[in-house]
Structures are given as structure tokens and as C-alpha cells.
Amino acid sequence: LTVLGMESSCDDTAAAVLRHEPGTAPVILANVVMGQAALHAPFGGVVPELAARAHAEKMDLAVEQALAGAGLSLGDLDLVAVTAGPGLIGGVLAGVMCAKGIAMGAGLPLVGVNHLAGHALTPRLTDGAGFPYLMLLVSGGHCQFLLVEGPDRFTRLGGTIDDAPGEAFDKTAKLLGLEQPGGPAVEREAARGDAARFRFPRPLLDRPGCDMSFSGLKTALIRSRDQVMAGRGGLTRQDRADLCAGFQAAVADVLAEKSRRALAECTARGLRPTAFAVAGGVAANQALRLRLTEVAGDVPFLAPPLRLCTDNGAMIAWAGLERFRAGGTDGMDLAARPRWPLDRQSPSLIGSGR
Numbered sequence: 161l162t163v164l165g166m167e168s169s170c171d172d173t174a175a176a177v178l179r180h181e182p183g184t185a186p187v188i189l190a191n192v193v194m195g196q197a198a199l200h201a202p203f204g205g206v207v208p209e210l211a212a213r214a215h216a217e218k219m220d221l222a223v224e225q226a227l228a229g230a231g232l233s234l235g236d237l238d239l240v241a242v243t244a245g246p247g248l249i250g251g252v253l254a255g256v257m258c259a260k261g262i263a264m265g266a267g268l269p270l271v272g273v274n275h276l277a278g279h280a281l282t283p284r285l286t287d288g289a290g291f292p293y294l295m296l297l298v299s300g301g302h303c304q305f306l307l308v309e310g311p312d313r314f315t316r317l318g319g320t321i322d323d324a325p326g327e328a329f330d331k332t333a334k335l336l337g338l339e340q341p342g343g344p345a346v347e348r349e350a351a352r353g354d355a356a357r358f359r360f361p362r363p364l365l366d367r368p369g370c371d372m373s374f375s376g377l378k379t380a381l382i383r384s385r386d387q388v389m390a391g392r393g394g395l396t397r398q399d400r401a402d403l404c405a406g407f408q409a410a411v412a413d414v415l416a417e418k419s420r421r422a423l424a425e426c427t428a429r430g431l432r433p434t435a436f437a438v439a440g441g442v443a444a445n446q447a448l449r450l451r452l453t454e455v456a457g458d459v460p461f462l463a464p465p466l467r468l469c470t471d472n473g474a475m476i477a478w479a480g481l482e483r484f485r486a487g488g489t490d491g492m493d494l495a496a497r498p499r500w501p502l503d504r505q506s507p508s509l510i511g512s513g514r
């Protein structure tokens with residue numbers, strides 16, 4: 161089957177064409193991602209209204225480019241898959257509308273995909289991961305442990321109670337005058353820094369379970385930064401690097417320890433995960449990957465390539481295909497949903513948008 165996948169839930173307009181025949185490895189024929197970083201840069205964050213407009217303007221082009229890249233036309237497709245939530249509602253709507261138009265015009269079946277399911281099923285696309293596996297989804301908007309037991313069976317073992325780590329990386333960069341997105345900038349600085357100079361808290365490690373908190377790190381960072389600034393009137397390059405290193409070490413410590421607990425939780429439930437996988441933009445962080453590899457121990461650690469870790473159409477095409485094969489399709493009444501928790505969907509409702 162050849163699937164078009166479309167994604168527009170945040171600040172990337174993405175379209176991909178994926179082909180898969182059972183018993184073979186899936187092939188990503190094209191994977192177009194049009195970021196909106198420049199559009200939102202002056203505002204220091206994603207402006208939902210601007211994002212929605214840009215998605216509406218660019219989605220057609222993204223789809224055209226994906227088809228051209230794959231050397232295919234609409235008539236070669238078997239299925240249209242689109243993110244139907246959760247996310248910024250204007251953007252999700254723009255994608256869903258465009259997908260409906262294509263599905264109707266080309267006479268193709270349509271499936272709505274949960275964006276988080278797209279991330280969570282990525283290890284199956286990239287590594288053929290078998291069920292069950294443990295997934296740490298760690299991005300700009302999300303942070304959660306998911307036990308994935310089937311294409312529509314997700315159990316949330318814990319997650320952040322406030323900020324997502326990517327958000328914390330972005331805020332840290334902003335507070336230190338580094339460019340956005342903050343993750344890569346902070347990681348670069350941290351590589352030259354001394355993580356021991358500033359001691360940041362490791363929130364919630366004293367409590368059982370897999371829940372996490374990252375908002376306190378920001379407060380701690382502001383305090384340390386202001387202390388240095390008060391003493392010296394400004395930050396040196398080394399101060400910045402040390403602050404980044406201290407912050408990144410704290411995030412990695414928390415995620416590593418909670419990952420250890422999430423793996424233990426799988427065992428406690430009598431399950432042997434086939435893999436421990438990460439997804440989301442923060443999974444690009446090399447220091448973090450190293451820590452998580454250690455924690456995984458004997459369990460294979462899977463970290464998809466970065467372009468499939470961050471928002472993309474290929475993961476939506478794949479999740480849509482899995483759902484389609486399980487018998488799911490949507491009609492022209494497919495709704496866009498701003499909120500859509502992964503673990504509270506009964507199979508009959510997955511992707512239906514109702």
C-alpha cells in the first residue's frame with residue numbers, strides 16, 4: 161500500500177509518502193517538512209493564528225512536493241492519513257480539511273491519526289519493533305512514558321506534571337540569550353561546560369512512580385544566572401556553557417532515573433519489553449541518548465533518526481497504515497481535536513474524532 165501522511169499540529173507543515181507491503185520493510189519515498197521557525201521567531205514562541213494560516217497556505221505545496229519527490233501522482237495512492245489531534249486546533253483543522261479534499265477528490269480512504277500515536281509507533285516504522293515496547297516521548301510539548309502493546313493499545317506510565325523538557329531547553333536558551341530552538345543550542349554550549357559548577361534540582365526523584373517535573377529547573381536556572389550576573393554584571397561564554405551543562409545534566413538525570421522506573425514497571429506488570437525507544441525532538445540530545453542507553457541495559461535501545469524523531473508526515477502515514485490495516489477509516493465528518501489523550505481511546509473511537 162502507498163500512503164500519503166500529513167501533519168500540521170504544531171509548527172511544521174509536513175507531508176510524506178510511504179510504501180509498505182507486509183513482510184517487507186516500509187520505504188519512505190518522500191518526507192517533506194516545511195518548518196515555520198522564521199515565521200514565529202520574532203514572537204519567541206509559536207503563534208497559533210499565524211501557524212494555522214501558514215499550514216493552510218503551505219499544505220498543498222508540501223503534498224505536491226512529497227508526491228513529486230516520490231515520483232507519484234494522486235492516482236498512485238491507496239490511503240490518505242492525517243493528524244486529527246492533539247495540537248493547535250487551527251493547524252490541525254487546516255491539515256484535516258486539506259486531507260478531506262484530497263481523499264474526496266481522488267476517491268481514497270481517509271484515516272485520522274493521533275499525533276502521539278504517530279510518535280509512539282515510529283520505532284515500528286524505523287526498526288520493526290515488536291509489541292510490547294516502552295516508549296519515552298520527549299518533545300517540545302510532551303513528556304511521557306508509554307507502554308505500547310498494540311497499534312491502538314497505549315498505557316501511560318507517567319509523564320511531566322508541568323513543562324515538557326523541550327520547552328525547558330527552549331526557555332533556558334531564551335534566558336541565556338541563545339538562539340531558538342533552544343535544544344541544539346543548549347546542547348552545543350553544554351558540551352564545553354562544567355556540569356558540576358551549578359547544582360540544579362532533580363525534581364520528584366524522591367517520589368515513587370514515573371511522573372516528572374521540569375518547571376522548577378527554569379526557576380533554578382534564573383536564580384543561578386542572576387547570581388552570576390549580580391556579581392559580574394554579565395555572563396561570560398564559560399558561565400553560559402556551565403549553566404547549560406548543569407541544566408542538561410539535571411534533565412538527563414531525571415529522565416534516566418524515571419526511565420529505569422518505567423522499565424521496572426513493565427517487569428512488575430509481567431511484561432518483557434522488546435525495546436526501549438525514544439521519540440520527540442529532545443531525543444536528538446546525544447548526552448541524553450547515552451544515559452538512556454545505559455539505563456536500557458539488556459533491552460535494545462531504539463532512537464530513530466532525528467528527522468523521524470521530530471514532527472513529520474512519515475510517522476503519520478505509518479500510524480495511519482497500521483490503523484487502516486486494523487479496519488479503521490474515517491468519513492468526511494472526521495473532526496479536528498485540540499485534546500486527545502492516547503490512553504483513553506476505545507478501539508472503535510481511534511481516529512474517529514468523535
Ligand code: ATP
Nearest residue numbers: 299300301302326341342343344440441442445470
Ligand atoms: P510536540 O511534537 O510535542 O507537539 P514539538 O513539535 O515542539 O512538540 P518536536 O518537534 O518533537 O516537538 O521537538 C522540538 C523540541 O525538541 C524543541 O523544544 C527543541 O528545543 C527540542 N530539541 C531539539 N534538539 C534538541 C537537542 N539536541 N537537545 C535537547 N532538546 C532538543
Ligand code: FE
Nearest residue numbers: 279299470471
Ligand atoms: Fe510531535
